[in-house]
Amino acid sequence: MLDSSEVTVTADGRRIGGVLMDIRNITLRFGGVVAIRDTSFDIREGEIRAIIGPNGAGKSSMLNVISGFYHPQEGEIWFRGEKRPPMKPYQVARQGIARTFQNIALFEGMSVLDNIMTGRLTHMKTGLAAQAIWWGRAEAEEVANREVVERVIDFLEIQHIRKTPVGRLPYGLKKRVELARALAAEPKLLLLDEPMAGMNVEEKEDMSRFILDVNDEFGTTIALIEHDMGVVMDLSDRVVVMDYGKKIGDGTPDEVRNNQDVIDAYLGVAHD
Numbered sequence: 001m002l003d004s005s006e007v008t009v010t011a012d013g014r015r016i017g018g019v020l021m022d023i024r025n026i027t028l029r030f031g032g033v034v035a036i037r038d039t040s041f042d043i044r045e046g047e048i049r050a051i052i053g054p055n056g057a058g059k060s061s062m063l064n065v066i067s068g069f070y071h072p073q074e075g076e077i078w079f080r081g082e083k084r085p086p087m088k089p090y091q092v093a094r095q096g097i098a099r100t101f102q103n104i105a106l107f108e109g110m111s112v113l114d115n116i117m118t119g120r121l122t123h124m125k126t127g128l129a130a131q132a133i134w135w136g137r138a139e140a141e142e143v144a145n146r147e148v149v150e151r152v153i154d155f156l157e158i159q160h161i162r163k164t165p166v167g168r169l170p171y172g173l174k175k176r177v178e179l180a181r182a183l184a185a186e187p188k189l190l191l192l193d194e195p196m197a198g199m200n201v202e203e204k205e206d207m208s209r210f211i212l213d214v215n216d217e218f219g220t221t222i223a224l225i226e227h228d229m230g231v232v233m234d235l236s237d238r239v240v241v242m243d244y245g246k247k248i249g250d251g252t253p254d255e256v257r258n259n260q261d262v263i264d265a266y267l268g269v270a271h272d
């Protein structure tokens with residue numbers, strides 16, 4: 001299990017624990033295309049970990065491997081000290097890993113509240129048959145699920161749109177509802193695929209604040225892909241840099257900013 005001796009405290013007082021997920025030597029191929037090539041890194045408990053890199057670098061593929069949508073040909077994923085067997089996305093979700101998508105994946109015709117309730121599905125134990133014979137248990141479960149959802153709605157400040165169909169919301173709020181649905185699952189590890197994409201400056205500031213607050217208040221470990229370098233460098237404890245499917249850098253924002261391979265491939269600052 002996690003090694004408590006590895007706990008460190010950040011400058012802003014957050015606790016970063018031992019390794020929560022260890023990604024070892026992952027290779028993922030689509031026919032002749034190598035999307036990820038022998039890539040390893042870890043995610044520590046309580047940290048905000050970013051994955052960055054140019055278009056086509058393999059970032060989304062990596063998130064899809066972690067969340068069970070893609071199955072790598074080589075490599076291992078260790079979660080909470082145990083090697084993970086090949087898993088389907090719903091099994092990964094049940095392990096406490098939730099995600100958002102690059103292109104918002106919500107039910108547009110359903111209300112904000114109902115969309116967020118779908119985030120509780122992995123926690124629902126009472127099936128239809130059991131509900132028919134044991135209504136009390138189903139009711140208690142429904143109340144507990146509601147409580148979690150209400151807490152998330154308060155936390156993300158979306159009470160005023162709870163009954164609004166998602167299709168009628170502006171883009172920035174849809175992104176926030178997607179975050180709410182992922183949070184409703186009470187994940188141990190939250191994966192965010194380009195949480196700021198397409199947002200204006202104000203929406204980005206709001207989203208950054210929510211990401212930091214989620215991490216701080218719930219202690220949720222967060223791994224995110226993001227192209228906005230200002231946001232990445234501000235939010236992240238550590239950054240993995242990918243290029244052409246390979247890891248080319250890994251470290252604190254300052255270490256990555258000063259890594260010449262990263263500068264050459266991605267950040268585009270001239271040599272001295």
Ligand SMILES: Nc1ncnc2c1ncn2[C@@H]1O[C@H](COP(=O)(O)OP(=O)(O)OP(=O)(O)O)[C@@H](O)[C@H]1O
Binds near residue numbers: 034057059060061
């Ligand atoms: N389902 C797929 N089938 C075939 N090739 C794929 C598939 N998914 C990704 N790829 C290929 O794998 C490589 C890595 O793509 P990926 O989407 O992971 O990159 P990315 O870093 O997330 O890029 P972006 O920043 O543009 O989202 C690309 O060459 C891409 O075309």
